[in-house]
Amino acid sequence: MNYRVRYLLRRVFRQADRFTLLNLSPVLIYIAGLILLFIGFITMEDSTMVRVLYGTVGFMAAVWIFSMVILNKNEAYVKDSILKVNYIPLYLRILPTMIYQTIMFMIFITMYSAFTALFVDNWMMNIYSLLYYILLGLILVIPFTMLFLGVSMHINTNKINPVLFVIVLLIVPVFYLPEQLPSAVENIFSLNPFYYVINGLQNNAIHQAWTVNRLPFDVLYVTQMAILYLWMFEAYNKIKIQLYNEKNSMPEF
Known part of the structure; x- marks a missing residue:
């Protein structure tokens, strides 16, 4: 087992060591959603x-991706991440949080689904x-x-950050249903x-699993991701070097 795998496993199970409140905030929000559903x-x-x-699943999915x-x-x-950027690649540093x-x-x-099954028959x-959709979300986050x-x-x-999160909530169907929107919108x-x-x-979450009817949207999604990843591969080295050079001018957290 090389040092990269050891680093990955160590950081996955020690997420609360740094930025404890921030790292645990999504879990606290998920728990609040569970209590809301139960009540x-x-x-x-x-x-x-x-x-x-x-709506709850949509909100929690937005929290998951944004967080x-x-x-x-x-x-x-x-700081220790930036100082070791040549030994632990930047892409490897984001994997523990994602996992x-x-x-x-x-x-x-x-x-959430299990709680629903307690109250709704044949759920x-x-x-x-x-x-499948979680995999698509991970591909999108990188x-x-x-x-x-x-x-x-x-x-x-x-x-x-709060403004960006509100924008994400407004452009996804959390507070409204898609059929409530005009077709063009x-x-x-x-x-x-x-x-x-x-x-x-x-x-x-509401019994509408993926079907072949959504295949055109999958093709569109893959095309969008291909464009984003082409940009990312081009920009990755530049971003990594800039982070290394700015290690002494850390932003406030």
Whole structure:
């Protein structure tokens, strides 16, 4: 087992060592969502709670994706990370956060479905669709993490993080249903890769697993990711070197 694998395993299970509150914040939000669903299923009609489940899964998916980007930015700016950037590649430094946060997200999404099954008959989540959309989400996070790192070198992103999160919530169907939108607006939103991943997780949570009808959107998603990854491979070395050079001018966390 080489040092990179040892580093990866060590950091996955020690996420709370640094930025403890930030790293645990998504888990606390997931727990709050679980409590909300439990109370709701006791006090509301099943049809109402299915809508609440849809919105809750969408919100938690947005938290999952957004938190990985933010937490990876923090990890990249840790002094010991930058000093060792030539030995532990930057891409390897973002993997522990992604693995840990994804495991937590999967656990709680599964628990949401299990809670629903306690109150709604014949309720079952498609595990294959869940894994598929989670994989798409992980593919999406990596280039946006690189983009966020590049932007954070020039501006203090801590001040705009809440605004960015609100924007993410507005462009994905958390507080509204897709069918409530005009067709033109829904078609425009569906071009957004965040919308596709989060809406896919939401649909899977309410018994609408992936089907071949969504294949054209998959092709569009793959095309968008190919363009993003071409940019990322070109920008990766530059971003890594800039992070190394700025190790003495750390942003505030």
